[in-house]
Amino acid sequence: MNIALLGGQIALVFCLIFVGVLVNKLNFMHVQTSNDLTNILLNIVSPCLILNAFEQPYSNDRVHQFLLSALGVFIFYIISILISHLFFSSVTSVNLKTVSIYGSVYSNAGFMGVPLAAALFGKAGVFFAVVSLTGFNLFNWTHGIWLFSADKDQNDWRQTLKKVF
Numbered sequence: 001m002n003i004a005l006l007g008g009q010i011a012l013v014f015c016l017i018f019v020g021v022l023v024n025k026l027n028f029m030h031v032q033t034s035n036d037l038t039n040i041l042l043n044i045v046s047p048c049l050i051l052n053a054f055e056q057p058y059s060n061d062r063v064h065q066f067l068l069s070a071l072g073v074f075i076f077y078i079i080s081i082l083i084s085h086l087f088f089s090s091v092t093s094v095n096l097k098t099v100s101i102y103g104s105v106y107s108n109a110g111f112m113g114v115p116l117a118a119a120l121f122g123k124a125g126v127f128f129a130v131v132s133l134t135g136f137n138l139f140n141w142t143h144g145i146w147l148f149s150a151d152k153d154q155n156d157w158r159q160t161l162k163k164v165f
Contacts, residue, residue, distance in 0.1 A: 009119050013112060046114050053118075053126035062127075069128055073135035080105045081143055098147050106140055109133075 023029050029037075056062065084104040091097040113133070117125035 006120060009116055012119075013116065049114055049118055049126060050130055053123045053130065056123065056127075066127070066131060069131040070135065073132050077105070077135055077139045077143075081139070102144060102147050106136065106144060109136070 024034075081101075084101045087104070088097050088100045091100060109132070114126055114129050117129040121128075
């Protein structure tokens with residue numbers, strides 16, 4: 001990977017953040033307009049980018065890579081969850097412990113992750129970023145909900161998994 005390309009993409013992300021802050025400070029855009037643009041990005045642009053990444057000729061190697069990546073993401077989240085639970089087990093505040101565990105396991109890579117992967121690695125980057133985002137969504141909507149549920153002992157994992165799927 002070209003370091004200059006990576007640096008350029010990171011600089012571009014910071015420029016976009018700066019423009020967003022500037023637009024907000026100048027009251028250039030209403031809150032509803034900002035929400036609408038976010039919805040367009042999340043519900044139209046990102047899915048189109050993902051579908052475009054999957055428009056490739058079928059090959060057994062690609063399926064094998066996809067499944068290996070999925071296994072790697074699954075193992076990564078299991079290890080991250082175990083380590084975070086062990087690391088924060090001594091925290092006495094239940095709220096601080098919950099937020100610390102959640103924050104140490106789950107990132108906010110989905111919003112800018114797919115466009116950044118597309119810029120840096122093209123279709124192949126988006127293809128593998130989708131594997132990671134799928135794992136993120138699966139664990140976030142099961143383990144994440146369990147973390148913030150009031151009665152963790154009574155929570156039925158099968159019901160949660162049904163809701164996710």
